[in-house]
Amino acid sequence: MSDLANRLNQLQTDALAALAAAANAGAVETLRASLFGRSGRITVLLRGLGAVDAGERPAMGKLANEVRSAVEAAITERLATLRAADAGARLADEALDMTAPGRQVRVGHLHPTMTVDRDFREIFHAFGFEIFEGPEIETDAMNFEALNIPPDHPSRDLWDTLYVAEPGVDPRQPAADGTILRTHTSPVQVRAMRALSPPIRVITPGRCFRYEAVDASHGFEFFQVEGLVVDRDTSLADLKGMLEEFARALFGDATKTRFRPGYYPFTEPSVAFDVSCLVCGGPGCAACGRSGWMTILGAGMVHPTVLRAGGIDPDEFQGYAFGMGLDRITLLRHGIPDLRLLMSADLRFLEQFPGGR
Numbered sequence: 254m255s256d257l258a259n260r261l262n263q264l265q266t267d268a269l270a271a272l273a274a275a276a277n278a279g280a281v282e283t284l285r286a287s288l289f290g291r292s293g294r295i296t297v298l299l300r301g302l303g304a305v306d307a308g309e310r311p312a313m314g315k316l317a318n319e320v321r322s323a324v325e326a327a328i329t330e331r332l333a334t335l336r337a338a339d340a341g342a343r344l345a346d347e348a349l350d351m352t353a354p355g356r357q358v359r360v361g362h363l364h365p366t367m368t369v370d371r372d373f374r375e376i377f378h379a380f381g382f383e384i385f386e387g388p389e390i391e392t393d394a395m396n397f398e399a400l401n402i403p404p405d406h407p408s409r410d411l412w413d414t415l416y417v418a419e420p421g422v423d424p425r426q427p428a429a430d431g432t433i434l435r436t437h438t439s440p441v442q443v444r445a446m447r448a449l450s451p452p453i454r455v456i457t458p459g460r461c462f463r464y465e466a467v468d469a470s471h472g473f474e475f476f477q478v479e480g481l482v483v484d485r486d487t488s489l490a491d492l493k494g495m496l497e498e499f500a501r502a503l504f505g506d507a508t509k510t511r512f513r514p515g516y517y518p519f520t521e522p523s524v525a526f527d528v529s530c531l532v533c534g535g536p537g538c539a540a541c542g543r544s545g546w547m548t549i550l551g552a553g554m555v556h557p558t559v560l561r562a563g564g565i566d567p568d569e570f571q572g573y574a575f576g577m578g579l580d581r582i583t584l585l586r587h588g589i590p591d592l593r594l595l596m597s598a599d600l601r602f603l604e605q606f607p608g609g610r
């Protein structure tokens with residue numbers, strides 16, 4: 254056998270041994286370059302074919318091609334084997350133990366007042382009301398004037414309202430532009446009338462603020478929900494039926510209700526709405542002042558002045574409105590004795606009311 258044939262055979266043996274020893278894909282690539290690169294062993298041998306005698310050249314050419322294909326095939330196969338092993342190792346690294354105990358996730362819950370808020374939203378949603386929220390920072394004009402509250406009305410007293418002061422000015426001097434913290438959600442009635450057109454059915458839940466000495470039953474911030482309906486031929490009978498249904502949905506079917514005359518500047522006529530005592534259910538107890546009843550909200554037919562402030566013609570449309578506090582209902586629902594606990598942000602207290610999600 255010729256010298257060239259020996260060298261080709263030797264090259265194949267060496268290459269296959271080196272491949273078998275290659276530990277990873279990188280080593281195989283290095284080997285490939287040392288064989289097939291510009292001055293690689295196979296490249297050089299193939300170049301030598303030109304010098305072979307013409308008689309021997311076909312046989313040598315055939316052998317050279319066989320060696321090259323055998324080595325190329327071996328390289329492809331070795332790479333496949335190594336890659337499969339790599340993937341196996343990575344899978345083993347990433348293996349999940351499905352039987353390992355999970356890490357506990359602490360899931361929070363709604364504040365008890367917000368659970369009441371959610372219940373209100375759900376009940377009124379079912380009655381066809383939409384949510385319409387207004388700003389906590391209001392103007393004197395919206396909070397009072399648009400609601401037919403004249404300047405000498407007691408609720409405008411400096412001691413009931415938190416006025417926003419000009420920067421650097423004595424905080425007891427109200428801002429010249431009449432900026433205040435809203436004392437109730439009623440101004441949102443006017444905002445809703447200006448933004449929507451009849452028929453309007455909205456509730457306007459939100460936070461309110463008053464200048465109050467804080468004690469077990471008074472807070473300087475609290476939550477209200479206002480309701481407003483504006484339509485043709487809306488009457489006090491509609492208001493009455495709706496509130497009776499609402500009371501039963503919130504407090505249960507056995508709840509008794511009654512209406513009493515009331516007074517609010519923004520409704521005419523105005524009513525107070527009572528439900529049978531949420532603590533004793535009727536016979537009378539300390540919580541209801543022995544009367545068996547609790548007043549939960551004020552309501553009435555929207556005053557024509559308020560409709561006009563909202564851009565609505567009182568000759569064409571009527572409406573009714575109601576407003577109530579969420580905080581006291583929360584206290585009654587859970588038998589909580591002190592309003593200040595609701596604002597305490599104390600987890601020992603809050604974690605006792607996990608019901609709301």
Ligand code: DAH
Nearest residue numbers: 437439551552553574575576
């Ligand atoms: N805004 C009143 C308050 O804060 C509650 C209220 C009473 C709202 C009668 C109304 C209403 O919409 O018609 O005490």
